[in-house]
Amino acid sequence: MTASLGTHPLRTLTTALDPATLSELGITGATSFLSKNSDVDPLTWLRRGEGLLGFGEIASFSGSGPDRFSDAEQWWKELLASATVEDSVRIPGTGAMAFGSFAFSKTSRYESLLIVPALVVGFAGGTVWLTQLTIDGSSPTRESALELLRGLAPTPSAPEGSTSDAPSEGSVSSGALTEKQWKDTVAAGVEAIVRGGLEKVVLARDVLATLQEPVQRVSILQRLVTLYDECWTYAVRGLVGATPEILIKVDGATAQARVLAGTLDREDEPAGSTGFAATVLGGSAKQRQEHDFAVRSLTRQLAPFATDLSFPAEPFILELPNVWHLASDVTAQLASSNGHLPTSLALVEALHPTAAVCGTPREDAGELILELEQMDRGPYAGPVGWLDGAGNGEWGIALRGAVLEDAHHVRLYAGAGIVQASDPAAELAETWAKFRPMLQALNLAHRP
Numbered sequence: 001m002t003a004s005l006g007t008h009p010l011r012t013l014t015t016a017l018d019p020a021t022l023s024e025l026g027i028t029g030a031t032s033f034l035s036k037n038s039d040v041d042p043l044t045w046l047r048r049g050e051g052l053l054g055f056g057e058i059a060s061f062s063g064s065g066p067d068r069f070s071d072a073e074q075w076w077k078e079l080l081a082s083a084t085v086e087d088s089v090r091i092p093g094t095g096a097m098a099f100g101s102f103a104f105s106k107t108s109r110y111e112s113l114l115i116v117p118a119l120v121v122g123f124a125g126g127t128v129w130l131t132q133l134t135i136d137g138s139s140p141t142r143e144s145a146l147e148l149l150r151g152l153a154p155t156p157s158a159p160e161g162s163t164s165d166a167p168s169e170g171s172v173s174s175g176a177l178t179e180k181q182w183k184d185t186v187a188a189g190v191e192a193i194v195r196g197g198l199e200k201v202v203l204a205r206d207v208l209a210t211l212q213e214p215v216q217r218v219s220i221l222q223r224l225v226t227l228y229d230e231c232w233t234y235a236v237r238g239l240v241g242a243t244p245e246i247l248i249k250v251d252g253a254t255a256q257a258r259v260l261a262g263t264l265d266r267e268d269e270p271a272g273s274t275g276f277a278a279t280v281l282g283g284s285a286k287q288r289q290e291h292d293f294a295v296r297s298l299t300r301q302l303a304p305f306a307t308d309l310s311f312p313a314e315p316f317i318l319e320l321p322n323v324w325h326l327a328s329d330v331t332a333q334l335a336s337s338n339g340h341l342p343t344s345l346a347l348v349e350a351l352h353p354t355a356a357v358c359g360t361p362r363e364d365a366g367e368l369i370l371e372l373e374q375m376d377r378g379p380y381a382g383p384v385g386w387l388d389g390a391g392n393g394e395w396g397i398a399l400r401g402a403v404l405e406d407a408h409h410v411r412l413y414a415g416a417g418i419v420q421a422s423d424p425a426a427e428l429a430e431t432w433a434k435f436r437p438m439l440q441a442l443n444l445a446h447r448p
């Protein structure tokens with residue numbers, strides 16, 4: 001584990017931004033910071049125009065192994081213990097906060113991260129706020145925070161959110177496994193299930209996009225936010241994506257999750273058909289089985305932390321631009337223990353990985369994933385999101401995403417839940433449907 005800290009305690013100042021100040025700064029919404037001319041690469045957590053953008057970095061934690069969550073929690077607690085927090089807004093995400101990304105596996109070489117930004121702009125329910133954070137002994141003021149913000153706001157000449165529509169020049173090639181090899185691993189997964197013991201395993205693969213022009217992270221984010229506004233668009237260092245799945249969100253004593261499993265490609269819909277998703281997805285015993293495993297794995301792990309836990313008996317059909325999913329929204333009232341509610345990160349540690357991205361039973365599925373996939377998932381399918389000093393936070397599962405490896409290379413990841421009735425060719429097609437958001441964000445006209 002490595003931690004970079006200043007030599008002084010953390011200080012934070014949060015103030016509300018009124019409409020007059022916003023218009024004077026040329027800020028019309030979160031996307032104002034995603035225009036090409038804004039010249040910054042924000043830490044990002046956005047959905048439907050709301051969420052958090054972080055700029056700069058004043059402290060960070062990085063770690064790996066089985067204790068990566070508890071080490072991160074410990075680091076955050078120590079940072080908070082000496083912190084001075086001035087916060088006139090006091091809602092989730094104000095005051096001290098950090099963005100984070102955690103490796104899927106305890107064996108991963110990927111460094112799990114918590115990053116404390118220098119400046120945060122937040123948007124929630126019509127409230128816009130600004131937090132400045134320091135760790136160098138200086139005291140943040142409203143004036144110093146606004147000064148930093150002025151340096152980030154788009155220049156008036158910048159056409160907001162402008163991205164060229166010409167497809168990028170580039171190619172997509174196989175990652176750890178070719179398509180044929182991956183289909184064989186799916187067949188091996190099915191065989192393992194048939195042998196008994198294992199009920200579901202989620203198998204993933206990677207592809208490598210090579211771009212002729214240097215990749216612009218802010219353009220990727222801008223496209224994801226525009227096209228996938230039902231999803232949570234995230235960016236933590238090189239990890240970017242737009243996930244439809246929430247591992248856990250904590251707001252005071254209330255926790256929520258959105259569990260997904262069961263997928264249908266929207267491109268498979270015959271022209272003029274009605275009720276296609278309800279029939280083909282909702283009516284499929286195989287898809288319902290995949291979904292039930294995922295819901296059960298989450299609720300079983302969440303139950304010990306809850307006084308009340310509820311989810312609908314039937315999943316709903318979530319429509320995204322690329323796919324439909326079977327979805328269940330779970331809500332829990334959190335129980336306090338010794339006068340403390342569990343923090344969002346403590347819940348992340350207890351819940352990850354669910355059967356939506358690992359399998360059932362969890363241990364057996366995890367071992368088979370390591371054996372069959374022949375790649376390090378890195379942050380893919382791991383928790384990504386943010387936490388604050390009060391224990392609140394939102395953690396998605398890092399799906400429909402990619403790692404920017406260098407200026408010209410982007411590694412995309414996607415997987416599919418395998419049960420006894422899985423067909424390797426159909427599962428391969430499903431991964432292409434799940435790569436689509438990132439291929440669109442890269443503006444790559446790739447067709448499998």
Ligand SMILES: C=C(O[C@@H]1C=C(C(=O)O)C=C[C@H]1O)C(=O)O
Pocket residue numbers: 202204245260261262263290325356357399400413414415416417418434
């Ligand atoms: C594994 C992925 O997605 C997960 C698997 C799903 C499925 O198997 O139907 C659906 C949503 C996610 O829980 C991915 O997007 O890579």
